[in-house]
Each structure stands twice: as structure tokens, then as C-alpha cells.
Amino acid sequence: MRVEITYKFVMGFIIVVASIVALNYLVPAAALVPHYLEQTLSTACALLVGLMLGWIFSKAFTANILVLKSAAERISDGDLSQTVYLPNNLLPDETAELADSLNRVTTNLRELVGYIRTSSSRVAEEAQGLSTMSQEVTASAHEVTGAVEQISRGAETQAAMVEQASEHFRQMAMSGDQVAEAARAAARAAGETVQTAERGGQVVTLAMSKLGQVLDGVEQHGQQMLSFSARVQKIGKVADFITALSQKTNLLALNASIEAARAGEHGRGFTVVAEEICKLADSSERAMAEITEMIVVLQEESASVQKALKENVLGMSSGRSAVHRTGKTFEEIVTTAKIAGDRAEAISTLSLQQVGEVGKLADTVDEIARVVSENAAASEESSAASEQQSAAMERMALSAQDLYALAEELQERVSRFHIGLKRTN
Amino acid sequence: MARTLLLASGRALFGLDVKEVREVLKSPPLHYVPLAPAGLLGAINLHDVVVPVFDFIQLRGAKGETGEHIVVLQGACMALAVNAVHGLCHRTIVMPGGVMYPWVREVFLCARGLAGLIDPVALQQSLQRRLSPTGAVTTEQWSGWTSR
Known part of the structure; x- marks a missing residue:
């Protein structure tokens, strides 16, 4: 009651x-x-x-x-673990109701504190995970920023290199033009060379004909000179025979003189004859000696002339062969010059094609340069965005840390409430 | 005036009295004699008579080439190989010889210079004295040669 x-x-x-x-x-x-x-x-x-x-x-x-x-x-004091029991509850009054109210408040506070504790713990965990994640994301964002900056620098370098490549291609195109012009000039020069070589070949042919006539004449003169030398040799032999005959005559005259001298007065006339014969033989021997000397000189000169003729014939033969080779060389020059002209024309055509291709290549490289420049700009924008993202992530990390600190503080605040359960943290 | 046959042996001139010269030959066929002493070149056939030929330059004891002229002596029945025969000449300014060679009888002047007149007999004797001690030529052999 x-x-x-x-x-x-x-x-x-x-x-x-x-x-x-x-x-x-x-x-x-x-x-x-x-x-x-x-x-x-x-x-x-x-x-x-x-x-x-x-x-x-x-x-x-x-x-x-x-x-x-x-x-x-x-x-x-935060102790929500105990339930209020009134010692004297024989006649319940307002204190019993107040005790019931306190118990309900305690129960509600216990549930609230437990919920807050659980939630703050989860919030702290989530905040910590978020902080860690945001830090990782920040680090990744920094890496991405660095990579994007590197990509940006690489793109700038690539753009500069592509510009250089484009310049080189344009210079190559100009060089190709010059090569084509030089090839055309070479083709014209090759044509002129062909004409000149053909005229030279005709001149060489004429020279060969003339030289052949000269060689024939020289060979004929050589043969005549050989015949002359042979005859001079025969004359020399005859002169030798006459010289020997004179010597024998001289010896015979000497022996006759000796016989006449031994005959004394009876042989005086014969002695005179023998002496005259001896003088005549001496004269003829001296004359033959002179003739022999002249023949020797003639033979020597003939031999030298023959030798010179042989050398000339050999020289003319080698000259003929040289002229022949020159003619062949002119023919080869003509052929080679024609080939060189054809090849120069082909080089000119190919160079023109190459110039066109190089021009297209230069345009392509310009397009590549433009794209690379755009990529560089996009990379810079990406780098800026990445930096902004990194800053945002850093701010988020700070917020997560603040949230974690707040959750920790909330847990600290809530920890003063004892709800009769062991704290897990 | 006596006529003299002037001949040359090396650079020296010698003469022979014409009466002591039988014939002058040039490069006749020379037949070599086996085991012949030094100085004996061989023998020639002179009108079917074998005549020994001596190298005059070796007989003089000089050095030089053997001559191709053969001078056949009249009385000694021998021949001398000399380098050259210059023909007949007259002896002028004759002086006594025998200073260098015992078989040089006189020394005379000719157009080519001083020459020594050869005494064939003395030359024969000198040859006999030179060749006999060696046993190469005996006196009988020499007499047999010269008597033919």
C-alpha cells in the first residue's frame, strides 16, 4: 500500500x-x-x-x-552498474517511485552509454581506418602527383624532342631536295660524260687506226733494219776474210822477202817485188782495218738502231694495247656513265618521293607534337588536380584524425560511466 | 847491209838474221807432245818435216801470252812462237849483246826501237843446257832433232 x-x-x-x-x-x-x-x-x-x-x-x-x-x-559519478533497492519498502512512498525512476534512468543511461561507447569505438576505428586510408590515399596521391609531374616533364621533353625531330625532318626534306637536285645534275653530267666518252672512243678508234699504220711502218722498218744488219754482218765477214787474206799475203810477202834476202844479189829484184807486195798487203790490211772499224761502228749503230726499233715496237705495241685498253675504258666509261645517269635519275625520283614522304612524316610529327603538347598540358592539369586531391585527402586525413580524437574523447568521457560490463578497449 | 827479221816477244823486240830464218807462219796446226818439258809447246808439220815449237816468252823467263806467230829457224830446225812479226828491217847502231841473255849476239837500233839480235846457235845451246838436266831432252834426242 x-x-x-x-x-x-x-x-x-x-x-x-x-x-x-x-x-x-x-x-x-x-x-x-x-x-x-x-x-x-x-x-x-x-x-x-x-x-x-x-x-x-x-x-x-x-x-x-x-x-x-x-x-x-x-x-x-557515472556508476550505472547498480540498481537501486530501497531498504525500507514496507510502505512504499514517493521514494520508491523515485528509486524506480532512477533505475529506469540508470537503465536508459546504461543503454545509451553502451550504445555511445560502441558507436564511439566504431567511430574511432572507422576514423582511424579512414585516417590510415586517407594517409595511404594521400601517399598514393603524392606518388600519383609525382608520377604525373614526371609524366608532365616527360611530355614536355617529348614535345621538345618531337619539335627537334620535326625540325630535323624538315631539314631532311630540304636535304632531300638538294639530293634530288644533285642527282639531276649528276644525271645531266653523266649524259654529258656519255657524249664526251663516245667522242673520246671515236677519237681513240681513229688513233688506234693511225697507230696501227705507224706500227706497221715501224715493224716494216724494223724488218728492213734486220735485213740491213744481216747484210752488214755478211760484209763484216767478208771484210774479216779480206783482212785474213791480206795478213796471209803480208806473211807470204814476208816469207818471199826472206827468201829473196837469202838469195842475195840474185833475189834483189824479187825482194823489191816482195816488199811492194808486202806494202800493198799492209795498205790493204790497214784499209780493211778501217773498213772493219767502220763496219764495226755500223754494226754497233745497226744493233743500237735495231734495239731502239725493238723497244719502239714494244713501246708501240704497249701503246697499241694501251690505246686499245683506253678504247675499252672509254666503252666502259660510256656504259658506266649511262648506268650512273640512270641511277642518278632513279635517285632523283626516289629523292623526290622521299621528300614527299619526309614532308608527310614531318606533318605527322607536328601532329604528334601537338598531341604531345596537349598531353603535357593535360598532364599539368592532372598534376594540379592530383595536388588538389592530395591536399583534400590531407585535409580529410586531418578530419579523420580529428574525428578519431573526438571519438577517443567521447570514449574517454563515456568511460567514466560503469555499466557493469568490462570494457573491450 | 844485212836484213833482219824484227819480231816481238811481249814488250821486247828481237831480231833474227834473214839467212837464219826459214819461214814465218801464223797459227799453224800445232800438235801437242805428251810429257813435253816446259817451254815446248808442241810440233808442227812444215812441208812434211816435224819441227818443235818453243815458247819464246817462256825461254826468256818472262810472263805473258804465248804468241801465235811461228818463226822457223833455218839451221837449228826449230821454231819459236812469238807475239808479233814486224817484217824486215836494217840494223843501225849495232852494239855487242849478251848482257841479259847469252844468246843475244848484238843490240841494234831499228825504227821500232832497240832490239836484240838472236844467235840461233847460242839459243840452241842455252836450250840444251836448260832442258838436259831435267832429263826431258837428252843430247842424242836434241842432236836427232836438230840433225833432221
């Missing part, structure tokens, strides 16, 4: 008053003390009973309040 505190106070007052009144009646009736002391004793007893009952009722009335106070203090 629920009794309000007010009624309880009223009932206690009534009991105290009734006790005092009853004592006023009982003490005189008991005649325990003299009469003049009865009033004092009854007053003293009434005070004592009043104090005792008042203390008992007060203790009874305030016991639940003290429990509630201590429970409120525990709750205020």
Missing part, C-alpha cells in the same frame, strides 16, 4: 503526540515518583519518547532518501 510521506509525517506526529499524552496519563498513574515530580518525570519521559520516536521515524523516513542520494551520487 502506497503511503505518501506527508501522511507518514502526520502519522508520526500523531504517534508522538499520542505517546506524550499517554505518558502524561501513565506516569501519575504509576505513582513512581512523588507528585511534585510527576509533572517533571512525565515531561522528561514525554521528551524522551518524543525524541526516540522522532529519531526512529526520521531515520525511517530518511533511509530511502539516503539510498536514493547515494544512488544519485553513484549515477552522477
Whole structure:
């Protein structure tokens, strides 16, 4: 049965008053003390009973309040683990309702703190994961930024190289033009060379014909000279024979002179004849000696002329062969010059084609340069975007760290509430 | 005046009295004699007579080429190979010889210079003295040669 505190106070007052009144009646009736002391004793007893009952009722009335106070203090201290039980709950009053309310508040706070603790823990974990992820993303973004910057620099370098390549291709095209022009000039020169070589070949043919006639004449003269030398040799032999004959005549004259001298006076005339014959033989021997000397000189000159003729014939033969080779060489020059002209024409044509192809190649390279420049710009933009993303991610990482700190703080704040469960963190 | 046949042996000139010369030949066929002493070149056939031929330059003890002219002596029946025969000449300014060679009888002057007149007999004797000690030619052999 629920009794309000007010009624309880009223009932206690009534009991105290009734006790005092009853004592006023009982003490005189008991005649325990003299009469003049009865009033004092009854007053003293009434005070004592009043104090005792008042203390008992007060203790009874305030016991639940003290429990509630201590429970409120525990709750205020964050201890949500205990349920409030009132010790004196014989006659429930407002304190029992307050205890029930405190228990419900405790229960709700416990659920709330548990939820907050779980959520803050999850938030901290998520914030930490987010921070880690954002840091990783930031690092990746930095790497991406570096890579994009490197790509940008590479694109710039590539653009510069492509520009150079384009310039080189244009120079190559110009060189190709020059090569084509040079090839055409070479073709014209080869044509002129062909004409000149053909004229030279005709001149060489004429020279060969003339040289052949000269060689024939020289060979004929050589043969005549050989015949002349042979005849001179024969003359020399005849001269030698005449010389030997003169020597024999001389010797015979000498022997005749000796015989005539031995004959004495009878041989005087014969001696004169022998001496004349001897003189004649001497004269003829000297003349033959001169003739022989002249023949020797003639033979020597003939031999030298013959030798010179042979050398000339050999030289003319080698000259003929040289002229023949020259004619062949001119023919080869003509053939080679024709081939060179054809090849120069082909080179000119190919060079023109090459110039066209190189021009197309230069245009392509220009297009490549344009694309590379765009790529470089896009790379720079990507680099800037990546830097912005990196900054955003850094800010997000900071926010995640702040969130983590906030969750930690929330957990710290919530940790002062004891809900009767062991904390997992 | 006596006529003299002037001949040359090396660079020296010699003469022979015409009466002591039988014939002058040039490069006749020379037949070599086996085991012949030094100086004997061989023998020639002179009108079916075998005549020994001596190298005059070796007989003089000089050095030089053997001559191709053969001078056949009249009385000694021998021949001398000389380098050249210059013909007949007259001896002028004759002086006594025998200083260098015992068989040079006189020294005379001719158109070609000084020449020594050869004494065939003394030359024969000198040859006999030179060749006999060696046993190459005996006196009988020499007499047999010269007596033919």
C-alpha cells in the first residue's frame, strides 16, 4: 500500500503526540515518583519518547532518501552498474517511485552509454581506418602527383624532342631536295660524260687506226733494219776474210822477202817485188782495218738502231694495247656513265618521293607534337588536380584524425560511466 | 847491209838474221807432245818435216801470252812462237849483246826501237843446257832433232 510521506509525517506526529499524552496519563498513574515530580518525570519521559520516536521515524523516513542520494551520487559519478533497492519498502512512498525512476534512468543511461561507447569505438576505428586510408590515399596521391609531374616533364621533353625531330625532318626534306637536285645534275653530267666518252672512243678508234699504220711502218722498218744488219754482218765477214787474206799475203810477202834476202844479189829484184807486195798487203790490211772499224761502228749503230726499233715496237705495241685498253675504258666509261645517269635519275625520283614522304612524316610529327603538347598540358592539369586531391585527402586525413580524437574523447568521457560490463578497449 | 827479221816477244823486240830464218807462219796446226818439258809447246808439220815449237816468252823467263806467230829457224830446225812479226828491217847502231841473255849476239837500233839480235846457235845451246838436266831432252834426242 502506497503511503505518501506527508501522511507518514502526520502519522508520526500523531504517534508522538499520542505517546506524550499517554505518558502524561501513565506516569501519575504509576505513582513512581512523588507528585511534585510527576509533572517533571512525565515531561522528561514525554521528551524522551518524543525524541526516540522522532529519531526512529526520521531515520525511517530518511533511509530511502539516503539510498536514493547515494544512488544519485553513484549515477552522477557515472556508476550505472547498480540498481537501486530501497531498504525500507514496507510502505512504499514517493521514494520508491523515485528509486524506480532512477533505475529506469540508470537503465536508459546504461543503454545509451553502451550504445555511445560502441558507436564511439566504431567511430574511432572507422576514423582511424579512414585516417590510415586517407594517409595511404594521400601517399598514393603524392606518388600519383609525382608520377604525373614526371609524366608532365616527360611530355614536355617529348614535345621538345618531337619539335627537334620535326625540325630535323624538315631539314631532311630540304636535304632531300638538294639530293634530288644533285642527282639531276649528276644525271645531266653523266649524259654529258656519255657524249664526251663516245667522242673520246671515236677519237681513240681513229688513233688506234693511225697507230696501227705507224706500227706497221715501224715493224716494216724494223724488218728492213734486220735485213740491213744481216747484210752488214755478211760484209763484216767478208771484210774479216779480206783482212785474213791480206795478213796471209803480208806473211807470204814476208816469207818471199826472206827468201829473196837469202838469195842475195840474185833475189834483189824479187825482194823489191816482195816488199811492194808486202806494202800493198799492209795498205790493204790497214784499209780493211778501217773498213772493219767502220763496219764495226755500223754494226754497233745497226744493233743500237735495231734495239731502239725493238723497244719502239714494244713501246708501240704497249701503246697499241694501251690505246686499245683506253678504247675499252672509254666503252666502259660510256656504259658506266649511262648506268650512273640512270641511277642518278632513279635517285632523283626516289629523292623526290622521299621528300614527299619526309614532308608527310614531318606533318605527322607536328601532329604528334601537338598531341604531345596537349598531353603535357593535360598532364599539368592532372598534376594540379592530383595536388588538389592530395591536399583534400590531407585535409580529410586531418578530419579523420580529428574525428578519431573526438571519438577517443567521447570514449574517454563515456568511460567514466560503469555499466557493469568490462570494457573491450 | 844485212836484213833482219824484227819480231816481238811481249814488250821486247828481237831480231833474227834473214839467212837464219826459214819461214814465218801464223797459227799453224800445232800438235801437242805428251810429257813435253816446259817451254815446248808442241810440233808442227812444215812441208812434211816435224819441227818443235818453243815458247819464246817462256825461254826468256818472262810472263805473258804465248804468241801465235811461228818463226822457223833455218839451221837449228826449230821454231819459236812469238807475239808479233814486224817484217824486215836494217840494223843501225849495232852494239855487242849478251848482257841479259847469252844468246843475244848484238843490240841494234831499228825504227821500232832497240832490239836484240838472236844467235840461233847460242839459243840452241842455252836450250840444251836448260832442258838436259831435267832429263826431258837428252843430247842424242836434241842432236836427232836438230840433225833432221
